[in-house]
């Protein structure tokens with residue numbers, strides 16, 4: 001499919017559409033929610049063309065008009081990262097609305113960390129006539145159960161950000177290259193150790209929750225960068241205890257490890273909220289800024305402020321407007337009974353549970369420090385409204401912001 005000329009791709013898409021329409025027509029069950037309708041050329045979006053002003057989504061208005069049924073979005077929680085409230089929900093909303101959907105055409109819910117709540121929200125979406133579900137699961141097992149149930153009822157499913165191991169083989173996945181995210185964290189830690197002149201680095205590795213497939217990929221990425229340093233004795237790895245995405249648990253874990261190994265002078269953690277928990281412990285211990293490297297991910301407000309304050313080296317910024325548009329575009333193709341184009345679906349991801357490749361869309365992540373914060377998160381925030389300079393530079397950070405050229 002990837003290398004087919006456009007005309008053949010269009011014919012294939014038309015056949016797929018006809019087949020989908022036929023199967024819809026032959027189904028007498030009211031539970032078959034996926035639908036399609038014909039008419040007009042199918043717009044082809046290119047994953048490399050998404051911008052912070054959502055212009056590409058506007059080219060999908062005819063596709064959106066062809067589709068039927070609601071798009072349900074299931075987000076996991078509000079405590080493991082600020083991203084779900086600060087970025088994902090508003091950016092997905094903007095992406096759907098730019099394509100011309102009204103608020104009754106999609107529903108974004110957050111399960112607040114409860115698997116049963118997410119299951120109920122999925123059921124409610126199905127009852128409400130959803131034809132597509134986007135799911136960022138709390139854990140991969142409960143995610144697979146939700147997806148199988150949705151698929152059995154005729155919905156199309158998309159894994160959002162976290163791969164749902166064991167989901168239906170014909171689903172789609174949208175994310176960042178999460179091993180690459182981990183590598184950026186490992187490389188960021190090394191640069192920071194050098195920049196802050198940390199002697200004899202004794203590093204505690206604090207992973208994310210092992211039930212999140214992403215956490216494994218992040219660890220794979222940063223360990224691949226750091227292992228050679230541990231192996232040649234440049235750095236010492238103090239330990240890598242079982243991971244968590246729960247910041248209070250991360251804080252307790254750090255404190256226990258620090259008491260047991262007072263020589264710890266650097267932490268690798270793949271998330272700003274866990275980093276903030278470690279930083280709170282560092283501040284309690286009166287450890288001065290720019291002496292104890294920590295890392296993070298998500299470019300949450302707290303993470304950005306900890307970077308400006310010299311407690312966090314950097315954060316992986318995953319431009320959410322890219323991920324949200326990719327996800328919304330995928331959803332609009334599926335909702336209209338169309339095959340998403342290969343200019344959008346730029347990769348595949350192995351699902352080891354089902355032993356198959358899942359069609360995927362990856363968008364690129366960036367490592368953000370004080371040096372490029374203004375040109376990345378802040379610049380984008382001026383367009384998307386997600387991060388305002390006023391919020392960022394509050395709480396005594398005005399001079400740090402000025403030094404970083406943020407105004």
Ligand code: BGC
Nearest residue numbers: 080081162212214245271298
């Ligand atoms: C996401 C991260 C997030 C973490 C905790 C991961 O799956 O990719 O962005 O920080 O979950 O919510």
